[in-house]
Amino acid sequence: MAGLGLATSILFSACTAQKNVNAFVTTADQSMVFKPLSIPLDNGSSADANTIVLNPAVKFQEMDGFGAAITGSTCYNLLKMKPEDRTALLKETFDPVDGMGYSYIRISMGCSDFSMDEYTHCDSVGIENFAIHELDKRDLFPILKEILAINPKVKIMSSPWTPPIWMKVNNLKDLKPFPSWVDGQLNPAYYQDYATYFVKFIQAMEKEGFMIESTTIQNEPLNRGNSASLFMTWQEQRDFIKTALGPAFKAAxxxxxxxxxxxxxxYDYPDKEECADQVGYPEHIYADADAAQYIDGAAFHAYGGD
Known part of the structure; x- marks a missing residue:
């Protein structure tokens, strides 16, 4: 998706022998919403700042895919549509031949800030009580199945907004229970249980036919104020990965x-002083060989800073 200024976005799909480009145009005033247009191209005799030159002979990093989040509220609203309208929308989005061909989606492990309720997959104390939540079975599963029927190659990333709240403490000094959906930190005493939570989630999703291609450890780990959240420094994430999650994945x-x-x-969100030592967050984890052996890369939200 190429943004042209702030008002218009254009998705380019193909060039023809007549030197036209097939584009889908959306404008900020919604006078055009994903409208197909055939745009004639000139001979390219003079390049300017808006010219994109493709050289197939030069290759760099491969893209795994492009896509969007599939949240609880997304699924709820999709299921409120007429089945034929929903199918048409999903085909327009995910069909690799007749649609945009979205190939990567992100889902939450438990609730997100766009869910119908606050929940995890283990709200009763004890990891033995893990079970996929009924809201996901009701809303998420049918949508995922329909998407994968349209494009079986779609990859899925999962991300938790919060661990089960019985795993939370107020801070790592006092270690007092912190039964809140918002804020708190992960009790190191539950590192192994939380790693098992990830394993059980991935295994349960695979059993339903949903392969989890990748997972992050925590959505917005430096944001204490989200409607479901957990504060997790790079030091905590490093230790959780190398002592619990990585070994648990390997064993399973x-x-x-x-x-x-x-x-x-x-890296200064939400409080600059508190997060002063969090600059270079993923690089610190890369620098620890015991943690780095288990990770594939880092995820960035494309807003806030450069």
Whole structure:
């Protein structure tokens, strides 16, 4: 998707022998919404700042895919549509031949800030009580199945907004229970249980036919104020990966990629003083060989900073 200024976005799909480009145009005033247009091209005799030159002979990093989040509220609203309208929308989005061909989606492990309720997959104390939540079975599963029927190659990333709240403490000094969906930190005493939570989630999803290609450790780990959240420094994430999650994946034969960080380009959110030592968050984890052996890369939210 190429943004042209702030008002218009254009998705380019193909060039023809007549030197036209097939584009889908959306404008900010919604006078055009994903409208197909055939745009004639000139002979390219003079390049300007808006010219994109493709050289198939030069290759760099391969893209795994492009896509969007499939949240609880997304699924709820999709299921409120007429089945034929929903199918048409999903085909327009995910069909690799007749649609945009979205190939990567992100789902939450438990609730997100766009869910119908607050929940995890283990709200009763004890990891033995793990079970996929009924809201996911009701809303998420049918949508995922329909998407995969349209494009079986779609990859899925999962991300938790919060661990089960019985795993939370107020801070790592006092270690007092912190039964809140918002804020708190992960009790190191539950590192192994939380790693098992990830394993059980991935295994349960695979059993339903949903392969989890990758997972992050925590959505916006430096944001204490989200409607479901957990504050997790790079030091905590490093230790959780190398002492619990990585070994748990290895022991269970889990091939899902582990992705670090998962937050904005800048590192001063929400409080500069508190996050002063968090600059270079994923690089600190890369620098630890015991943690780095388990991770595949880092996730960034494309807003906030450069």
């Amino acid at each position: 034969g889990i091939k899902t990629k582990i992705v670090a960080y998962d937050h904005n380009y800048n």
